[in-house]
Amino acid sequence: MTEYLFDEIETRWQKRWADGRSFEVTEDPARPKYYCLEMLPYPSGDIHVGHVRNYCITDVVSRFKRMKGFNVLHPIGWDALGLPAENAAIKHGVHPEKWTRDNIASMKRQLQRLGFSYPWSREIASCDPEYYRWNQWFFLRMLKKGIAYRAKAPVNWCPQCQTVLANEQAEGGACWRCGSVVEQREMEQWFLRITAYQDELLDDMAQLAAWPDRVLIQQKNWVGRSPGAEIEFGIDGKAPLRVFTTRIDTTYGATFMVLAPEHPRVDELMPGATAEAKASLARLRAQDRRSRLEGKVEKDGVFTGRHAVNPFSGEKIPIWVGNFVLMGYGTGAIMAVPAHDQRDFEFARKFGIPVRVVIQAEGSKLEGDALAAAYDGPGRLVNSGTFDGLGGDEAIMKMAAHAEAKGFGKATITYRLKDWLISRQRYWGTPIPVVYCDKCGIVGVPDAELPVVLPKDAPFTGEGGNPLEKVPNFVNARCPRCGGTARRETDTMDTFVDSSWYFYRYLSPHKHDGPFDPAAVRYWFPIDLYVGGIEHAILHLVYSRFWTKMMRDLGLVTFDEPVLRLFPQGMVHKDGEVMSKSKGNTVAPDSIIGRYGADTLRLYILFVAPPEMPLEWQDGQIEGPHKFLLRVFRLLDRHADAFAQEIRERVSAELSPAARDLRRKVHQTIRRVSDDVEGRMKLNTAVAALMELVNEIYRLEPEVATGPMRPAFREALETLVLLLAPFAPHLCEELWSRLGRRFSIVDRNWPVADAALAREDELELAVQVNGKLRTRITVAAGASEDEVRRRALAEPKIVEASAGKKIAKVLVVPGRLVNVVVQ
RNA sequence: GCGGGCGUAGCCGAAUUGGCAUAGGCGCCUGACUUAGGAUCAGGUGGGGAAACCCGUGGGGGUUCAAGUCCCUCCGCCCGCACCA
Numbered sequence: 001m002t003e004y005l006f007d008e009i010e011t012r013w014q015k016r017w018a019d020g021r022s023f024e025v026t027e028d029p030a031r032p033k034y035y036c037l038e039m040l041p042y043p044s045g046d047i048h049v050g051h052v053r054n055y056c057i058t059d060v061v062s063r064f065k066r067m068k069g070f071n072v073l074h075p076i077g078w079d080a081l082g083l084p085a086e087n088a089a090i091k092h093g094v095h096p097e098k099w100t101r102d103n104i105a106s107m108k109r110q111l112q113r114l115g116f117s118y119p120w121s122r123e124i125a126s127c128d129p130e131y132y133r134w135n136q137w138f139f140l141r142m143l144k145k146g147i148a149y150r151a152k153a154p155v156n157w158c159p160q161c162q163t164v165l166a167n168e169q170a171e172g173g174a175c176w177r178c179g180s181v182v183e184q185r186e187m188e189q190w191f192l193r194i195t196a197y198q199d200e201l202l203d204d205m206a207q208l209a210a211w212p213d214r215v216l217i218q219q220k221n222w223v224g225r226s227p228g229a230e231i232e233f234g235i236d237g238k239a240p241l242r243v244f245t246t247r248i249d250t251t252y253g254a255t256f257m258v259l260a261p262e263h264p265r266v267d268e269l270m271p272g273a274t275a276e277a278k279a280s281l282a283r284l285r286a287q288d289r290r291s292r293l294e295g296k297v298e299k300d301g302v303f304t305g306r307h308a309v310n311p312f313s314g315e316k317i318p319i320w321v322g323n324f325v326l327m328g329y330g331t332g333a334i335m336a337v338p339a340h341d342q343r344d345f346e347f348a349r350k351f352g353i354p355v356r357v358v359i360q361a362e363g364s365k366l367e368g369d370a371l372a373a374a375y376d377g378p379g380r381l382v383n384s385g386t387f388d389g390l391g392g393d394e395a396i397m398k399m400a401a402h403a404e405a406k407g408f409g410k411a412t413i414t415y416r417l418k419d420w421l422i423s424r425q426r427y428w429g430t431p432i433p434v435v436y437c438d439k440c441g442i443v444g445v446p447d448a449e450l451p452v453v454l455p456k457d458a459p460f461t462g463e464g465g466n467p468l469e470k471v472p473n474f475v476n477a478r479c480p481r482c483g484g485t486a487r488r489e490t491d492t493m494d495t496f497v498d499s500s501w502y503f504y505r506y507l508s509p510h511k512h513d514g515p516f517d518p519a520a521v522r523y524w525f526p527i528d529l530y531v532g533g534i535e536h537a538i539l540h541l542v543y544s545r546f547w548t549k550m551m552r553d554l555g556l557v558t559f560d561e562p563v564l565r566l567f568p569q570g571m572v573h574k575d576g577e578v579m580s581k582s583k584g585n586t587v588a589p590d591s592i593i594g595r596y597g598a599d600t601l602r603l604y605i606l607f608v609a610p611p612e613m614p615l616e617w618q619d620g621q622i623e624g625p626h627k628f629l630l631r632v633f634r635l636l637d638r639h640a641d642a643f644a645q646e647i648r649e650r651v652s653a654e655l656s657p658a659a660r661d662l663r664r665k666v667h668q669t670i671r672r673v674s675d676d677v678e679g680r681m682k683l684n685t686a687v688a689a690l691m692e693l694v695n696e697i698y699r700l701e702p703e704v705a706t707g708p709m710r711p712a713f714r715e716a717l718e719t720l721v722l723l724l725a726p727f728a729p730h731l732c733e734e735l736w737s738r739l740g741r742r743f744s745i746v747d748r749n750w751p752v753a754d755a756a757l758a759r760e761d762e763l764e765l766a767v768q769v770n771g772k773l774r775t776r777i778t779v780a781a782g783a784s785e786d787e788v789r790r791r792a793l794a795e796p797k798i799v800e801a802s803a804g805k806k807i808a809k810v811l812v813v814p815g816r817l818v819n820v821v822v823q
Numbered sequence: 824g825c826g827g828g829c830g831u832a833g834c835c836g837a838a839u840u841g842g843c844a845u846a847g848g849c850g851c852c853u854g855a856c857u858u859a860g861g862a863u864c865a866g867g868u869g870g871g872g873a874a875a876c877c878c879g880u881g882g883g884g885g886u887u888c889a890a891g892u893c894c895c896u897c898c899g900c901c902c903g904c905a906c907c908a
Contacts, residue, residue, distance in 0.1 A: 214827060214903075221904055245908060324906040334908045343906050416907060607848070608835055621835060624848040685837065688847035766843035771889045773843060811888055816842050821888045
């Protein structure tokens with residue numbers, strides 16, 4: 001019965017929405033706008049309820065804003081997702097384009113079934129040639145400005161995916177898609193110079209006040225800005241060794257140096273190494289990458305047999321190779337100060353290298369193990385020549401100035417962030433629009449020849465390697481500059497290039513003479529609300545910030561940041577784990593919709609936990625929201641038809657006590673739901689408020705539904721339907737039309753709370769003695785403080801509790817409580 | 824190891840600015856209606872106690888008239904980063 005009910009209602013309204021014209025959006029400068037979206041979904045076949053949560057959140061906010069009178073853009077698009085699409089295509093023996101489009105169609109159907117019909121949407125797919133065109137267009141402009149460049153560098157290679165990866169995509173040494181351990185390879189690849197924006201990515205966080213701190217902290221750590229200094233340590237008969245340090249003030253305490261095992265000068269420094277030393281070196285090199293994945297590996301190293309000169313003290317110190325020094329950070333070499341660095345200390349102890357204190361807190365005489373523990377404590381320099389007695393920043397500044405004056409060093413800033421590697425050895429992605437000419441070198445494809453499209457006949461063997469290399473028609477090209485023969489680039493772009501700017505393309509998805517319409521961008525941007533998973537904190541969300549800054553420098557936009565408010569929703573868990581296909585603990589939306597309806601599923605997801613918290617899926621809990629919707633339906637079913645026939649009367653100013661209670665609850669609920677959705681994004685408490693309202697309506701229905709107070713009852717029902725509409729849109733469209741109102745409910749104004757009606761006439765105040773609850777009193781809302789105090793002190797329980805004691809103070813907190821302090 | 828967050832009923836959770844702890848839902852109990860109820864409607868539901876009252880937000884301590892909320896400390900869980908020089 002109920003299944004039939006919701007199925008029929010939902011089918012009916014999904015059809016109406018699909019051809020409804022009232023959802024059109026325009027760039028009308030006179031109207032306030034609201035641009036909200038969820039992170040670009042992957043067309044990865046079947047969705048499960050874990051995916052559905054961010055759609056629910058965004059859809060509720062969109063509908064709410066629409067009812068608030070905003071022009072709302074809530075678009076949807078699809079990521080081509082190069083690598084997984086290609087792997088899936090190989091696995092299933094179909095072309096990745098067909099696989100992608102089939103999955104897009106399937107996902108679209110599933111989302112429509114959920115009521116996410118995106119009536120005010122503009123749709124894009126980043127696998128379309130027209131999207132390729134603009135990716136390439138941007139690339140060529142970046143190439144011209146030196147932001148895109150090709151270089152040989154150590155890069156991450158995923159042996160499973162058979163392609164290189166960006167640093168961000170190989171975090172912790174594992175591939176972001178397949179989890180394989182990545183290898184380091186020296187390869188020539190395409191990069192985007194994101195490091196040109198590293199300071200701005202940090203500084204502009206000041207504009208991101210509405211982003212969660214944890215995301216900003218993650219990004220900050222990822223950029224990893226460390227101010228410090230570079231110093232050169234001389235080596236007899238060789239070029240000096242450069243190191244980076246944040247603690248130049250400890251240089252007198254450097255008792256040895258350490259190179260990363262992969263450091264390019266290791267072989268040069270140990271030409272006549274013994275077989276034993278060579279074996280140690282080989283061991284260190286083999287060990288290094290794995291050690292970082294597996295966590296703790298004991299510090300290990302080998303002495304090169306050579307020494308370097310400390311430029312401050314002139315002391316000769318041994319040069320070691322050590323597994324705890326990373327080639328990817330700083331210069332890949334360090335000066336080791338065992339007295340003031342835990343890692344250096346451990347290494348020094350293992351190999352019997354001396355430890356020299358150069359910073360000491362006044363009066364302290366630390367020795368041995370305690371030295372390391374004190375390494376970052378405050379103190380003054382000792383054993384540091386002419387710098388003795390200096391402390392903190394002053395020591396750092398004076399020593400850096402000295403190094404610069406003597407020409408062996410200078411203050412620098414080191415960053416962890418590396419340039420974004422965007423080339424991929426895959427078929428299914430945007431072709432990088434350049435050719436290699438024997439005479440002219442690297443030449444960009446002219447705009448007029450864009451887009452460079454993928455050949456349809458690429459062979460998919462599943463044997464690895466890029467199929468594009470095996471398509472002569474694609475590879476053999478003419479040089480646009482000299483007309484000679486040239487070889488076309490076969491690498492394609494990282495899928496994260498697509499997602500870096502898709503939300504601009506939404507504004508004008510069919511534009512052919514530019515990536516987007518600047519007037520539309522002026523109107524809609526920046527994005528007001530962006531909902532998505534936290535897993536993109538240092539991937540998509542860094543890339544798209546970079547992309548916007550890059551476009552600003554190309555003169556395409558005038559602002560620095562694309563997203564005003566970021567809202568990372570919590571994951572959906574089941575059986576204690578994140579719900580995901582690979583875990584096999586998914587719940588299909590279809591099975592829930594078939595049983596309870598799409599509105600119930602939405603309401604459950606929104607109600608059972610606040611949106612930012614993880615949600616534990618529990619089968620039984622969905623009954624509550626379902627029963628609630630049926631309760632609403634039955635309530636309206638009893639009255640709607642009659643109300644639709646009647647003339648709408650104004651609510652009388654003379655209210656019965658029951659009608660007064662009802663109106664108060666109605667207006668309090670308007671206020672609560674509005675605040676919860678608009679300000680705090682606490683959609684779970686908004687739903688709870690609506691449940692309270694329905695309980696109150698049921699309670700008062702016998703007294704108010706008929707007779708002179710009927711208009712107040714009608715007001716309650718209509719307001720309920722309006723407030724519930726963003727949460728249960730199918731049901732509320734149905735009920736709204738049953739009340740004789742016109743399609744669509746999202747075009748109705750959101751109700752406005754009347755403060756006078758919401759105010760309580762009487763207040764129940766707690767009366768405490770020394771902070772302990774003793775009794776309660778009921779007073780008129782406007783009662784004076786004096787009167788409240790008198791009433792409280794007259795209460796028998798208070799008289800009893802304070803008998804024989806001195807009343808020191810009586811605190812009256814208006815509207816809340818009275819606290820009598822006795823001694 | 825460093826950084827961030829969290830810990831409230833049998834379960835999910837509420838408490839927005841330090842002001843009546845536990846809203847709303849699940850579950851459970853009672854009653855009504857009913858041939859029947861896994862439907863619906865109404866009521867109850869932190870622990871102890873006959874009651875007065877006492878206890879109660881992971882443990883301990885502190886600030887305050889008043890602490891789930893602020894401070895210190897310990898325990899547990901989650902997330903992020905991790906030889907970053």
